[in-house]
Amino acid sequence: MAISTKGQTGLTGNTAIAYAMKQINPDVCPAYPITPSTAIIEDFSSYVADGAVDTELITVESEHSAMSACIGAAAAGARVMTATSAQGLALMWEMLYIASGMRFPIVIANVNRALSAPINIHCDHSDSMGARDSGWVQLYSETVQEAYDNFIQAVRIAENEKVLLPVMVCFDGFITSHAIENISLLDDAEVREFIGEYKPRHHLLDTDNPVTYGAMTLQDTYIEFKRQQSQAMSRAKDVVTEVGREFAGKFGRDYGLMETYRLDDAEAAIVILNSAAGTTKVAADELRKQGKKVGVLRPRLFRPFPFKEMADALKNVKAVAVLDRADSMNGFGGPLFNEVRSALYELDTRPRVISRIYGLGGRDYKVKDAASVFDELLKISSTGKVETLQKYITL
Amino acid sequence: MENKKELPLGGVIPRGGTAHEYSTGGWRKLRPVVDKDKCTNCLICWVMCPDSAVITQDGKMVGFDMEHCKGCGICAVECPDKVKAIKMEEEAG
Numbered sequence: 001m002a003i004s005t006k007g008q009t010g011l012t013g014n015t016a017i018a019y020a021m022k023q024i025n026p027d028v029c030p031a032y033p034i035t036p037s038t039a040i041i042e043d044f045s046s047y048v049a050d051g052a053v054d055t056e057l058i059t060v061e062s063e064h065s066a067m068s069a070c071i072g073a074a075a076a077g078a079r080v081m082t083a084t085s086a087q088g089l090a091l092m093w094e095m096l097y098i099a100s101g102m103r104f105p106i107v108i109a110n111v112n113r114a115l116s117a118p119i120n121i122h123c124d125h126s127d128s129m130g131a132r133d134s135g136w137v138q139l140y141s142e143t144v145q146e147a148y149d150n151f152i153q154a155v156r157i158a159e160n161e162k163v164l165l166p167v168m169v170c171f172d173g174f175i176t177s178h179a180i181e182n183i184s185l186l187d188d189a190e191v192r193e194f195i196g197e198y199k200p201r202h203h204l205l206d207t208d209n210p211v212t213y214g215a216m217t218l219q220d221t222y223i224e225f226k227r228q229q230s231q232a233m234s235r236a237k238d239v240v241t242e243v244g245r246e247f248a249g250k251f252g253r254d255y256g257l258m259e260t261y262r263l264d265d266a267e268a269a270i271v272i273l274n275s276a277a278g279t280t281k282v283a284a285d286e287l288r289k290q291g292k293k294v295g296v297l298r299p300r301l302f303r304p305f306p307f308k309e310m311a312d313a314l315k316n317v318k319a320v321a322v323l324d325r326a327d328s329m330n331g332f333g334g335p336l337f338n339e340v341r342s343a344l345y346e347l348d349t350r351p352r353v354i355s356r357i358y359g360l361g362g363r364d365y366k367v368k369d370a371a372s373v374f375d376e377l378l379k380i381s382s383t384g385k386v387e388t389l390q391k392y393i394t395l
Numbered sequence: 396m397e398n399k400k401e402l403p404l405g406g407v408i409p410r411g412g413t414a415h416e417y418s419t420g421g422w423r424k425l426r427p428v429v430d431k432d433k434c435t436n437c438l439i440c441w442v443m444c445p446d447s448a449v450i451t452q453d454g455k456m457v458g459f460d461m462e463h464c465k466g467c468g469i470c471a472v473e474c475p476d477k478v479k480a481i482k483m484e485e486e487a488g
């Protein structure tokens with residue numbers, strides 16, 4: 001299928017990511033298919049077969065091997081990317097830590113899908129939330145347009161010399177990956193100019209300057225390497241902002257660390273990731289028409305977690321609901337709730353914060369669901385009392 | 396390791412040949428001892444030693460690099476049956 005970069009183009013999330021990969025033209029792409037991310041590699045393999053890219057596509061026997069091959073290729077100095085979902089990301093788990101610990105700027109599209117059991121192929125965030133401590137930068141995307149833009153920016157963020165960490169671009173399985181949306185694409189030349197050439201500090205194919213990757217470090221140095229990695233992750237926050245500004249300056253689409261929607265004078269706010277933020281904004285618009293002061297905060301950057309900016313954005317709100325599409329199973333609320341509430345603890349006057357788990361395994365989250373959470377928040381805001389701190393909704 | 400803030404990113408070792416600086420001889424429980432009166436300098440021990448710890452000079456086996464020999468005993472096993480010039484002995488306690 002010929003795709004035009006002029007004007008608006010109707011693409012699914014997966015097709016848009018495959019097209020971004022074609023424009024990026026990575027050196028190596030080791031991949032193993034899994035629903036709902038399969039079409040990314042399916043489309044991209046056509047580009048490889050047609051000679052539209054120079055990429056070495058390695059069809060491996062599992063996702064563990066896919067991430068292992070990404071690491072090996074990155075050690076050889078290649079620009080590397082792949083895509084996966086759910087069980088695929090889970091199978092990569094130990095290799096995710098190795099990729100980040102070795103400071104390889106690998107980029108992965110993670111199309112969010114529920115983890116088994118029971119088996120389910122639809123959207124929730126239990127896959128990427130399970131990888132939140134693996135040392136990967138995590139960007140979440142509401143729309144096809146944002147997934148495409150985030151994926152291109154991810155290359156710059158990962159390869160920035162202040163960062164040098166792998167980046168995971170997350171978007172919702174089926175809802176974003178399979179729905180067609182009109183989006184604006186960049187020209188190939190614009191993408192190439194924006195991402196530039198990747199020049200690794202060291203690589204294994206440079207036989208004039210031999211190096212060792214994967215050496216053992218024990219009590220005398222391991223903790224220093226982890227601190228170094230943590231500091232790089234912390235620097236990634238400003239790099240995400242800088243790259244976002246440059247992207248906005250060149251291409252007009254502006255993304256910060258988070259999106260705030262009608263939040264300035266809001267009494268009640270919902271914090272929510274990815275596509276469901278769109279539904280929540282529609283509910284906010286409807287309630288605003290009735291004079292109710294409600295707003296939405298959609299985090300774009302989840303790792304590193306911009307806790308100061310989060311607290312600043314929510315400091316004047318009276319009641320906040322954090323909606324998680326993943327459960328920490330008997331942790332204190334979902335993973336996003338945990339972090340948002342913890343960020344707010346530093347404030348002198350804190351909003352009341354409740355946890356709601358929604359939409360697991362692709363369960364629909366409707367405007368009425370968001371509206372009912374807003375109504376609950378407005379009640380909390382007027383009475384100052386929380387009746388139910390945490391519960392499942394959309395049941 | 397003097398300046399831990401300068402440690403290379405991701406634990407990469409940015410030059411080659413550093414294994415030579417790491418003394419693995421301390422791991423040894425048994426040490427190889429060669430009887431040069433029996434040795435035929437066939438150099439099978441030199442070929443088989445996994446730590447490159449057999450020292451040669453002018454094509455002849457002259458001894459062991461005890462800084463790197465881990466005492467695995469492969470040299471003693473591989474020394475031809477008719478020769479058996481290498482024996483493994485207990486390291487002094």
